[in-house]
Amino acid sequence: MATADSLSAAPGRRAAADDIVGVVWRRRWIALSTFVAVLASVAALTASLTPAYEATGYMLVTPDRPVSSDFEQTQISSALLTTFEQLLQTQNLADEVKRRVGNRPGMPPEPANALTVEAVTDSQLLRVTTEAETPEAAQLLANTYTQVFQERTRQLASAGASTGKASVAEPATLPTNPVRPRPRLYLAAGALLAALAALGAALAAHRLDRRLEITDSMTEVLGLPIIGRIPQGSGADVERLLQGERLQSRDARAAAEGFRLVLANLTFANVGRRPRSVAIVSSDEQEGKSTVALSVGRAAGELDLPTLLVEADLRRPSLANKSGAGASSPRGFSSLLVHGATMGEAVWAVPDSSMDLLPAGPLPPNPAALLGSEALRDFDRAARERYELVLYDTPPLSVAADASLIASVAEGVVLVVDARRTQRRLAEQAVDQLRRSHTTIFGVVVNRVDPGPFTSGYYAEGPPDEQDGGRLGRAVESSR
Template structure:
């Protein structure tokens, strides 16, 4: 995955990322508000070691002090010291509790020892820090006094006595919220990438072309309300101007000429992997786009299981294809003229109990050969490829099939299986037609097409 793909995934999953970021921030804020404030009192000691009057002796004393200060820092949390601090401060705490609330730090290059006591009560923190200020020098004096008596070899002196803390050191709400937002953002990005890894839906033309091994010859945009004609919402209003949908079907019409320059497909099937991918709507509007350029087009409703074309075009369906294939009628007796110039319709007719047998019959092959000489284009709307074999059988006796895929809905596995079904039936896959499952986003080619044509339409309306 390159940077462009990563940005595309993050843009597609921006809601997840924003939600995770906000949740992280709110959780951090909630924890900060629920955490009681704690206060810290500090006391600082200076370590000195007895030495001679000479410079060498003074240097040796300084080195000795630096070496001792590290040991004194470890001594602060000892049970004996903390018990004496508890007794001195009069605190109702166990020595282990005092040790857990106390930190001692010493820089190896100095002779300063810093002791900090943290407690929920600022007064208690002060009392314990004062306790260390009294107890620790006495303990060091006792430990550093030789067994035979005499002055102590080292001394601890308080140089910065503790003061009553007035501001809590924790929780740091702003810092915690910032950390929560960052962690939430990282978690959101991780979740988005994880969802994308498990999301098998096709999302791009490049992905489809890689799966099918065929080009994407058409991309139908998301249908908006202004693209829909009253009482016929599945039909693109080609006569009303240059809507994004109308232009997409015109581009598809043009691209069909380049699939085979010497012998472009004239009789072909529109099918899909599964239902509700938009194949029937695509078949209807492609027929209208072809007729718009002066072609005579026949649209055949060959989905003998769930026909939708007649409903979309508001046409009768009492007789049609099944009557011809069963020998009950001739083509001229059942073909219907539509209200669209240049487009005839062969409805499916009565639904048969054996659709696959009818569509694979010699009668179907002879019918298509006959229609090839009567029309410039014959477009066949067939059932989906995965549930039944009808579409593959029809594609085998035509110039091939256009596979309609609804992006961001159909899975890569479904597309691959549909392509495989066509190959097993010795049918030709002409190309892929994508149907958008959601509006285009700003920055994409479709967005600029939509913006241009919408602006053009608005300008025309303003002049009228």
């Protein structure tokens, strides 16, 4: 009967096994490459080994005088077998054998090292086995050993130095198959070794990988709810998206639904009320926050929500230029903060959308000082009065204090992480920085996830005449 401890331990063991399987699956390319490399190395080593053939002859050991009883016969035979077994392995005998066989092809340089002698149990036979690189050399070596030893024992018996003799009972036959290498056995052992090496490589890579680990089954990361997963797409589609094109591809529809879900989950994350201003942040650059900000804004535009996308990166702005906005106007977000322009003069209407884009404007010498002023709060209040939703595209949290200053003014933030490259240390520091500033974190958007589960379903196709499925596009790559 199973004990309580064993029953309680069983789920733990299953969970540990599931974790290992999950790690191997996530590192499957490392595991596969390691498996192939180890197995190929074993196969190459096997192919490079010199074949070895074994030939076996038998010698019959008999007393040279009559015995009076079976017991005496057994005792004498046992003593002779032990004696002759040792004499067969002497260096003098090996030297004589070497002289007779000469330097034939495949012959071992030292015959003594290629010899095995053993007494056959419950018999008067000695088994003489030799090894060589060719079948002919192995046969010749074994037969030469038995022939030479037969002559030696006869000489000993004639001289009265022995009470028995050894004669060739069965000469060695020509071997047909090598005893080494054994490709099937070696490859089977190599496959087992390769599997263990693959498992070790996967676990080592997992241990050494400093990236944030996110699986399909996770609902939280860094203690925060996941409010959206955006499938991996191409940089070319991102450029087309930023220019306002509508994409109708299968991946574009899946990405569009992903951003609509982010917008819906923002409502749930804010106690049933859609937030009026949201800062889109990331721990590092190249994680896709600008594209997330633009695409969530387009999703809000589909609902006819007046939306303002603010390019609040006053250090290395790029979203406005890629969108074609503000390229010919010197006014922008920085202009409003220094009271040099009105909002109506600085914003740019995004085509085919209810969203306006506010470019960064002239870059200030000290962005943190400008964003830390009361002007940012005044701007946020004015923007909320004019728009239903205000989205701030911020610089990375690891770069400077800019994103934290903007987050402290907005109702809350959405943290964008890259499923393929975000570093755990930077992500943890980003969350800690936001929490120290008492910022509400609505959740995490996981960017660049495996597109398989998101683009292979029935609903990813959409009706043939649907025109808005590709409006958001495959916005999963970073716009920076």
